[in-house]
Amino acid sequence: MTEPSESRLTLKEWLAEHARAEAIHYKKIAEALQRDPASVSASLSIERRQALVGNRLPYFIRTAPGLYRYNDLCEGAIDEDLIVEVRARADEFNLATRRELRQAIAKLDMDGFEKLAKIILANIRARYKDTKVIHRNEHSVVMLTSWLDDGGRSPVVVYAxxxxxxxxxxxxxxxxxxxxxxxxxxxQGVLISNGVVSKEGKKEALGYAVNEIKVSVPPVHIMDIDIVLNILFESRTGVRFRSVDVYLLDEEFFDQLSESD
Incomplete structure (x- = not known):
């Protein structure tokens, strides 16, 4: 029989109690809460979106793929104005890192870019270990792969x-x-590139002819530089993650000291 108190804990409460000092894999969290792992993953995604919309911090920090710990900064005693300031500074650092990452990718030779493309494939649920190169030149590599989700039944062309x-x-x-x-x-095909796909290129990928008429053509999924950077940031690939401790005055503590016995 499960512990009644643990089964009643919300995801936020469980993280606050068990995942302050050390990140825990979401599957272990799901097991402790007796929830489906997909349900826990969905709850975390919903919280991330709601926090973004509400311009607040989420109640968790993702330290690595699948690993989460409680975010102490989300607690009510934290000064919201300072949080906004800290987030703004963090955004500035992240934008600067994105610029540096763009430049680092642009400096890669074709061999290095091919390795990067295969790493990206691993992060979009492609069967990257079974990926085969079918054509290569000085500016591009054409590979043949398939998706993990369909068991490798449908070949996919990857154009790096x-x-x-x-x-x-x-x-x-x-x-x-x-x-x-x-x-x-x-x-279907996938374009992986550090270039920027034009408006006309995106329309072509969606199946719009020159005269703006939608035609039935095989899809080509676009992964140009902004999407590539998002994947690298999300998977902590090519970047180093640093957390920051912020110390604020605990007014409640001093209020208690001032109370008469």
């Missing part, structure tokens, strides 16, 4: 294109990817 810093990518690249699909019996 290395660009100069912020180089634009037009609809012709999307058309080239789509032209490769039937040659390997694939029904």
């Amino acid at each position: 294109k290395k660009c100069a810093l912020d180089q634009p990518i037009g609809r012709e690249v999307i058309s080239e990817i789509r032209g490769i699909l039937p040659t390997v019996s694939a029904n």
Whole structure:
């Protein structure tokens, strides 16, 4: 029989009680709360979105893929104005890191960019270990892979294109990817690039012809520089994570000292 007190704990309460000093994997959290792991993962995602919309801190910190600890800064005794200031400074640092990351990727040679593309594939649930290179030149690598979710039944063409810093990518690249699909019996493609896909390129990927008419064509999923950076940040790849301790006056503590016995 489970402990009644533990089964009644909310996710936030459980983290506050058990995950202040050390991050815990969400599957272990789910086991302790007797919840489905997918349900716990969904609750964490919802809390992250609600915190973003409400311009507040979430009640957890994600320290690594799957690992979460309680966020002490979310507690009511914390000065909200200072939190906003700290978050603004953190945003400035993160934007600077994104700029540095863009430049570091742009400096990679094609071999290095191919390795990076395979790391990205591992983070989007592709069967990266079974990925095969079918064509390579000095600016791009064409690979054949499949998704873990469908058991590898449907081949997927991955077109890894290395660009100069912020180089634009037009609809012709999307058309080239789509032209490769039937040659390997694939029904979709993925563009991984450090370039910036143009508005016309995005329309082509969505299946809009030059005359703005939607046509039925195989999808090409776009992962240009901003999406690549998001994946690297989310997976803590190519960046180092540092937490910051913020100490604030505990007014309640001093109020208690001032109370008469």
